[in-house]
Every structure is written in structure tokens, then in C-alpha cells.
Amino acid sequence: VAGAFIYRRRVQFAETDMAGIVHFSCYFRYMEEAEHALWRAAGLHIATVDEPVGWPRIASAFEYRSPLHFEEEFEVSVSIAALTRRTIQYGFTFVRDATAIGAGTITAVCVRKGPPMKAIELPADVVARLRAAAERQSGSPADGVAP
Amino acid sequence: VAGAFIYRRRVQFAETDMAGIVHFSCYFRYMEEAEHALWRAAGLHIATVDEPVGWPRIASAFEYRSPLHFEEEFEVSVSIAALTRRTIQYGFTFVRDATAIGAGTITAVCVRKGPPMKAIELPADVVARLRAAAERQSGSPADGVAP
Amino acid sequence: VAGAFIYRRRVQFAETDMAGIVHFSCYFRYMEEAEHALWRAAGLHIATVDEPVGWPRIASAFEYRSPLHFEEEFEVSVSIAALTRRTIQYGFTFVRDATAIGAGTITAVCVRKGPPMKAIELPADVVARLRAAAERQSGSPADGVAP
Amino acid sequence: VAGAFIYRRRVQFAETDMAGIVHFSCYFRYMEEAEHALWRAAGLHIATVDEPVGWPRIASAFEYRSPLHFEEEFEVSVSIAALTRRTIQYGFTFVRDATAIGAGTITAVCVRKGPPMKAIELPADVVARLRAAAERQSGSPADGVAP
Numbered sequence: 001v002a003g004a005f006i007y008r009r010r011v012q013f014a015e016t017d018m019a020g021i022v023h024f025s026c027y028f029r030y031m032e033e034a035e036h037a038l039w040r041a042a043g044l045h046i047a048t049v050d051e052p053v054g055w056p057r058i059a060s061a062f063e064y065r066s067p068l069h070f071e072e073e074f075e076v077s078v079s080i081a082a083l084t085r086r087t088i089q090y091g092f093t094f095v096r097d098a099t100a101i102g103a104g105t106i107t108a109v110c111v112r113k114g115p116p117m118k119a120i121e122l123p124a125d126v127v128a129r130l131r132a133a134a135e136r137q138s139g140s141p142a143d144g145v146a147p
Numbered sequence: 148v149a150g151a152f153i154y155r156r157r158v159q160f161a162e163t164d165m166a167g168i169v170h171f172s173c174y175f176r177y178m179e180e181a182e183h184a185l186w187r188a189a190g191l192h193i194a195t196v197d198e199p200v201g202w203p204r205i206a207s208a209f210e211y212r213s214p215l216h217f218e219e220e221f222e223v224s225v226s227i228a229a230l231t232r233r234t235i236q237y238g239f240t241f242v243r244d245a246t247a248i249g250a251g252t253i254t255a256v257c258v259r260k261g262p263p264m265k266a267i268e269l270p271a272d273v274v275a276r277l278r279a280a281a282e283r284q285s286g287s288p289a290d291g292v293a294p
Numbered sequence: 295v296a297g298a299f300i301y302r303r304r305v306q307f308a309e310t311d312m313a314g315i316v317h318f319s320c321y322f323r324y325m326e327e328a329e330h331a332l333w334r335a336a337g338l339h340i341a342t343v344d345e346p347v348g349w350p351r352i353a354s355a356f357e358y359r360s361p362l363h364f365e366e367e368f369e370v371s372v373s374i375a376a377l378t379r380r381t382i383q384y385g386f387t388f389v390r391d392a393t394a395i396g397a398g399t400i401t402a403v404c405v406r407k408g409p410p411m412k413a414i415e416l417p418a419d420v421v422a423r424l425r426a427a428a429e430r431q432s433g434s435p436a437d438g439v440a441p
Numbered sequence: 442v443a444g445a446f447i448y449r450r451r452v453q454f455a456e457t458d459m460a461g462i463v464h465f466s467c468y469f470r471y472m473e474e475a476e477h478a479l480w481r482a483a484g485l486h487i488a489t490v491d492e493p494v495g496w497p498r499i500a501s502a503f504e505y506r507s508p509l510h511f512e513e514e515f516e517v518s519v520s521i522a523a524l525t526r527r528t529i530q531y532g533f534t535f536v537r538d539a540t541a542i543g544a545g546t547i548t549a550v551c552v553r554k555g556p557p558m559k560a561i562e563l564p565a566d567v568v569a570r571l572r573a574a575a576e577r578q579s580g581s582p583a584d585g586v587a588p
Contacts, residue, residue: 018312025176217341
């Protein structure tokens with residue numbers, strides 16, 4: 001994926017289910033991990049106790065192509081798929097070697113935490129830094145992969 | 148929801164995150180719990196080791212309206228939203244008292260497990276029993292709710 | 295178990311692993327669910343945002359006897375196993391019908407949240423109410439069990 | 442820790458709870474991840490579908506010293522703490538920089554899967570390879586740590 005940040009991960013045992021594959025809910029955790037890795041690559045931190053701005057999710061979705069199994073290594077490409085004044089949608093593509101695993105999205109709204117919580121405009125510098133980090137295309141090959 | 152099976156649940160502590168609300172990935176587990184409760188209400192079991200037929204997910208999605216917090220009780224309405232020859236889509240609506248929490252879908256394909264795994268037509272009796280169970284509208288008020 | 299609160303639960307699909315049984319880490323979640331159900335039975339709430347007192351864990355352990363499988367119903371007996379001035383140890387016993395599943399403990403310390411966080415003496419009324427709730431021996435048969 | 446394999450990890454958002462720290466049950470997943478990383482470092486795989494030998498847990502325990510927070514990096518040292526004819530006990534020590542986070546154990550029994558499942562003697566070569574891997578003291582600095 002051009003202009004996408006790459007997050008590498010290995011399947012852990014607890015993420016499998018009795019069907020012998022990764023449980024379908026785990027892909028939402030994987031997407032979030034990739035999102036937060038992108039934020040760190042941008043020199044940002046999405047969640048801090050003192051931070052007045054938060055990013056609650058308003059939608060998330062995933063389409064499954066091939067299953068993942070215990071110990072398999074896979075790559076998550078994360079990019080900024082869509083922006084509105086107050087929301088950001090990340091797009092994620094999962095591959096294991098040449099195999100398409102699936103693809104999904106997370107849509108988050110920028111809020112002032114309050115109370116009361118209130119949707120606000122996306123901070124321009126945050127968007128710019130996330131975009132730049134996605135363009136730089138990932139960190140080290142071993143990120144997120146246990147030996 | 149007319150013709151929907153009701154699954155009742157209470158939020159557990161481990162399902163919350165540092166934002167003080169239920170983590171967005173947990174809604175996919177909640178949807179699956181409701182799906183399986185519907186199967187049991189229909190006198191069926193979705194997953195058995197010996198069963199030659201399986202129901203892998205091909206898509207899932209959720210739209211978030213209001214957050215859930217620790218110990219809150221909520222209801223999940225599950226219905227059959229769409230059918231194709233080989234796939235079933237469940238629709239889920241979450242409410243806490245009069246508050247809309249969100250709504251989502253899980254789409255599963257019917258397969259002969261193999262190997263090789265192969266998509267097959269939905270068993271007509273399974274569909275009929277799931278529909279009938281959804282029409283009967285839920286089990287006891289305390290289902291899935293710890294005291 | 296005499297003087298124990300009973301928490302009833304059904305195994306959910308996402309709690310199984312590729313070995314076809316409940317993942318060993320889930321028993322710690324089950325113990326906590328039973329602990330919190332005991333608190334509710336005592337008319338108490340262990341975690342609230344505004345509450346100045348907290349109960350962080352200092353130790354937990356489990357011994358496994360027989361595995362649990364998808365959809366099985368089981369009972370968790372929770373009792374107060376030991377008290378010190380500042381700590382409470384809960385004891386848990388798991389059974390499925392007549393089968394011993396395992397047993398474990400959670401030890402929590404009572405703290406004033408701070409900052410700085412500071413261990414304090416157990417509130418006498420909390421201990422008395424938890425003891426009384428354990429003596430009353432559980433709520434309704436269907437608690438925590440989805441249909 | 443002398444003779445211990447080091448597994449490096451970063452706290453993910455979904456592992457936190459409403460108290461703002463890593464949920465106490467996650468440490469059992471972290472211990473297992475470190476165990477499996479040790480197996481891989483030994484050129485072994487603990488779980489395969491075709492493998493006739495399995496390693497169910499018979500006990501696990503953890504003592505908590507300091508909490509972990511979102512995005513913190515920590516190290517898990519894993520060593521072979523005790524052996525009997527049929528069981529292996531791993532010992533784990535968690536540190537974040539110079540801070541002791543906690544320590545725990547997992548005890549597993551070697552079984553022929555069956556049915557019926559039957560405890561068998563530890564394979565000598567497996568024990569030798571795990572010991573050798575623990576002596577070699579870990580892989581690359583970035584293992585298991587997302588950027």
C-alpha cells in the first residue's frame with residue numbers, strides 16, 4: 001500500500017478460538033494497535049489522562065478473506081482513508097506474505113472530553129503529522145513481532 | 148424490535164478501558180454472544196467439534212451511539228437481517244433502558260469444514276428454526292445478567 | 295461451599311482457544327466477575343469514578359483440575375478466605391455439575407486512590423456486608439447464564 | 442536475570458481498564474506470550490494441530506508490585522523454575538526500566554492428547570532445548586515492541 005504505515009504482528013495463542021483460527025473480534029484490536037503505532041510514529045500519543053481531547057470510535061468494520069493461525073506473522077497497513085471536519089477514518093489492509101487476510105476501517109470523532117463531551121474540529125497539526133508518518137512507510141521490520 | 152431475540156448482559160470490569168467505557172472491540176463479542184444465545188433458543192449449537200458444517204464470519208461492523216460503563220445492564224436484539232444462498236447476516240441493536248447504544252451486523256457463510264473448506268447452501272431447517280426462535284422473542288428476563 | 299456466594303456463568307465462544315477449551319487466563323476474569331457479583335449482592339459497588347477508595351490486586355492464583363468447553367454452564371463459589379488489616383483474600387471454587395474445575399484466589403489491598411495512592415485499613419462495614427452476602431448464598435439460579 | 446530469556450512488549454490500549462492500568466488478568470497472557478517466545482527461540486512450537494503431545498496448565502499465579510500503563514514498554518524474563526517427571530514450571534519476572542512490576546509462574550503438565558488424555562514424561566530434548574534457549578538470553582531488542 002502506497003503511503004501506508006506498516007505494523008507487524010504475530011498471532012498469540014490466546015487470540016485463537018476452538019475453530020483453530022484467530023477470533024473475528026481480535027481484528028479490531030489489531031486495527032487499533034496499528035492505529036496507535038501510527039500515532040507513535042508521528043510523535044503523538046492518542047490517549048493520555050490529562051489530554052483534553054479524545055478520539056471515541058463511531059464506527060468500525062472488517063471484511064475477512066483468509067484466517068490467521070497461531071504464531072503466524074502478518075502485516076497491517078494503515079492509512080488515512082477519509083476525513084471530515086470532525087472525524088477521521090483509518091483504512092487497514094491485512095496480509096500474510098502474499099495472502100490477503102482482510103481489510104477494515106475505524107472511524108473516530110475528535111472530542112473535547114468535557115463533561116459534557118463535545119465534537120470538535122480535527123487539529124490540523126495532528127492530521128498533518130499522521131499523514132506524514134503514513135508517507136514515511138513504517139518503522140523497523142521487527143516491530144510488534146516476538147521472536 | 149419486532150421479531151427479534153433479546154439477549155441481556157451486564158458490563159464486566161475487564162471489558163472497560165482507560166477511557167472508562169467499554170472497549171469498542173467488545174461489542175463484537177457481545178454480538179456473537181447474542182447470536183449463540185439465539186442458536187440455543189432455537190435448540191441448536193453453532194459449534195461442535197464433530198459437526199461437519201461451520202459458520203466462519205466474512206464481515207462484521209458496528210456503529211457506536213452511546214458508550215456503556217461498568218456494571219450497566221443492556222439488551223441486544225438479534226434478528227436475521229439478510230439471507231443469500233450461502234450466507235446469513237444477523238442484525239443487532241443495543242439499548243440500555245431507553246438509550247440507543249449502537250447497532251451492528253455479523254455476516255457468516257455456511258461451509259463444509261473439509262479440508263478443503265467449501266461454501267455450501269444454508270440448511271433450510273437451521274434457518275427456519277433461527278427465524279422461529281427470533282419470533283418467539285427472547286428467554287427469561289435474567290438471561291446473561293449477573294446479580 | 296458453606297457460606298459462599300454462587301455466581302453462575304456459561305462459557306462463551308471467544309473464551310475458547312485452539313486447544314478447544316477455555317483459555318487459562320479466562321479463569322481470572324471469571325473470578326473477578328464472581329467477586330463483583332458478590333459486591334452487588336452486598337449492595338456495594340467496587341469501582342466508581344468518584345469513589346476515593348480502590349482495591350488493586352496484589353496477588354492472584356488458580357489451580358486447574360478439569361477444562362471447561364464452549365457453552366458449558368458452571369458455578370463459581372466465592373467466599374472471604376482471609377483478611378489482614380489492609381487486605382482481603384477471596385477464595386473461589388469452580389464446579390460444573392459434579393465435576394471439580396479448579397480453585398483460585400484473588401488478594402486485594404484497600405487503598406486511598408491519591409495521588410499518592412496509600413494502603414488503608416479495610417472499611418469494617420464493607421467487610422461485614424460482603425460476609426453477610428456470602429452467608430446468604432447466592433441469587434437466582436439463572437444469574438449470569440445466557441439461555 | 443541470569444539464564445533467562447527476555448521477551449519485550451508494549452502495553453496496548455485494550456489491555457487497560459477503567460482504573461487506568463493494565464487489567465490483572467492480562468499478566469497471564471503476557472506470561473504465556475513469553476513462554477511461547479522462549480519455545481520459538483528454542484526452535485520449537487508448543488501448539489500444532491497434528492502434534493500428539495500437549496501442555497495444559499495445572500497452575501498459574503502472579504504477584505503484582507507496580508502497575509503498567511498504556512504504551513509502556515516492559516520486559517518479561519522467563520526461566521525454567523522447576524521440573525518434575527511430568528511437569529514444567531516457568532518463572533517470570535516483569536520489569537519496566539528499573540521498576541519491578543511483578544512476578545509469576547505457570548506450571549504445565551506434558552500430556553499425550555488422546556483421547557483419553559494422559560500425563561507423560563517430559564521429552565528430554567524439549568527440556569534441553571528450552572534450557573539452552575534461556576541460557577542464550579533473548580533475541581533482538583525490539584522483539585514484541587511496536588514502534
